[in-house]
Amino acid sequence: MADIVSLQRLIEEFRKMPSVGLKSAERFAYYVLGLDDNQVKSLTDAINNAHEKIHTCSVCCNLTEDEKCNICNNPKRDSSVICVVENPRDITAFERTHEYRGVYHVLHGVMSPMNGIGPNDIRIKELISRLSDDTVNEVIMATNPTAEGEATAMYISKLLKPMGIKVTRLAYGVPVGSDLEYADEVTLSRALDGRQLL
């Protein structure tokens, strides 16, 4: 099939998508060839619409089609607590708990010197500017428990502490329902360190 230019181009486009190798890209391309005109229009319209309509919330940098996202727009949310996450998908995870009533701030990434991503490449500035009016009591750092997520949380907490804001971090420990036998040493020792009175 290497001679069909338009097929090759489509396969290359699909290969650019995250975790898509040659075989998957080929399958996706053959899937497109099997669609009828309406289905192709539906796919390309969805791509164009999402790309055109979705941008970041003017307050928390979450994704939205409006000026503010539905969480920042909700008067019942407690805007004195800000949970700082790496990306919009993390918000979905927190919302599923139905526990958290504060608001969020999306960094859109973490600092990663190895990949040339510094503090100015993620939405730290926007977070700082939200804290200037003294209505925020607590900032919960909820970046991923990875080396880069940790470093980013530490960096931000050092910026915020001089401003007199309480900065907290998610608890580390063994996941609920997991098997201790398979817990890694670091998680287990963090769970020991953070042990609580029964």
Place this chain on the structure above:
Amino acid sequence: MADIVSLQRLIEEFRKMPSVGLKSAERFAYYVLGLDDNQVKSLTDAINNAHEKIHTCSVCCNLTEDEKCNICNNPKRDSSVICVVENPRDITAFERTHEYRGVYHVLHGVMSPMNGIGPNDIRIKELISRLSDDTVNEVIMATNPTAEGEATAMYISKLLKPMGIKVTRLAYGVPVGSDLEYADEVTLSRALDGRQLL
């Protein structure tokens, strides 16, 4: 993110692609949101172009942008031997061997009563009509070695034999470079049945 209509629609579109679950579809959607205008145009153009330009070869039903595919158009190919395959990707596999000099016929599927796919839903008619002018000496059945591939090969060979055409089937056996210890019983007994004099 469940509230962002255009994002949900895009995720649903991606979920329709083969072997794409919710997590992958979400990753693809976020990938699209991260693209700039030119990159989005490049993706949608590739989809539209492939969909508009590619159709099946008027002779062998392989995919092509022209009236005939490059194999049917090649005068050096031996058009007296037709290798019957399930889909265009199988042709790529045969071409990689650089051994086969005949032509192909693409069925675009196999008969599958369980899924309601009968002989009229795949390109059997087109194969029969190619055999009417007495120039074809041999038809090699190269459908997949699955139950459905086998049944389709048997069905077609029963149609062709009364026409006095030699119908052959790919050899079964242990794959080159594999470990006999892990060969399944069926493959191994087929390899025994097909043993050849050294």
